Amino acid sequence: MSDLSLGNAKLVLATHNAHKVGELRTILAQAIPGFEADWLIGAADLHLTEPIEDGVTFAANSLLKARAVAEQTGLPAIADDSGICVEVLGGAPGIFSARWCGHHGDDNANLDLLLAQLADIAPEHRQASFVAAAALVLPSGEEFVELGEVKGSLLFERTGEGGFGYDPIFAPEGDYRSMAQLPPEEKNQISHRGRAFRALAPKIAELL
Template sequence: MYQIILATHNMGKVREFEAMTGDQSSAFPIQWLTLRDFPHITELIENGETFRDNAMMKAEQVARATGIPAMADDSGLVVDALNGAPGVYSARYAGESKDSQRNNEKLLHELTNVPPEKRTARFVCVLALALPDGQKFFSEGVCQGVIAAEPKGEGGFGYDPLFYLPAYDKTFAELPAEIKNKISHRASAMEKMFFLLRVLLFPEPEPMYRPNL
């Protein structure tokens, strides 16, 4: 049984991850742990300039502290009309308190008078896998959408109530979890990471499908 630590305390992310990997994880023996299993690990440093920097910083810190392979994600919202903001500062856009309601309120304020056709945005997720021997691996997923004029829906977390998908005529927070977990940026990144894990841990037989890494 292989162990991999998900380097997060965010149980919203953990639930999404478990839902996305539930069917696939039965294909090979991996025990998923989280930072809740390692209370001695304090707040992780993530002061990089890119999603990739932050994801790997977190994964490497946990792998070094435990001697166990660690996977971390850094994800956020990129809004075209705001020149890519909030980007890597998505969780603390309105301050260090990481208050989702305040973040959403600030985002709407910054987009005041911006017309719908210019409110294009995308969620980005970078997953980093750090092994205790120093090897590093990445995968990335993107989901395109539009910032709504007001929050809608009770599901999800973070910016989900404002992230509108025209193809579904719903925000992320309005979508059923089973749909969101198939089309989200995190789902796309996870699909690619699962391919890497299969190659690394279980090289035979080689998967029939090779995602675009």
């Protein structure tokens, strides 16, 4: 841990996705009074290696990522594993959402493939859910996991410039807008990740 540039960090998010770091700083600032952005740092900022995500549930993958970061840094670590679950596909892509196209992290290819697979599916059969598992792992070995979900349906084309991942093709239940069209504050209030981390926030607050 001595060669890691932790700065003021009190908590490490096990992700190499800068969008997630920014989004989670906002979520925790809303959920925890006095929370400061530089208390949370991403694994990419520390050049940590990413573990192989070989769990078969969102919870298992979030825990293995948080465990790896806690072990490497000696700090409390949080992680999430999330994805989109499409009813007509039997819950897929699910845990394979980030690599649905065959390789990890190509949002455009993932979106193109899913849209192509559902091209002939009528609006009434395009139900889907965003699901997230948020994990907190302490250096002592204590572990906590919370789940969050938002139901909705898939659009026929990308809409909106915000968000990331599958946000441009997912409209939350009762709304005609995609998640990528929602202002960040509104998205964080209803998102699967926001719900999971708000449930975990009391445990995180105890550490800060």
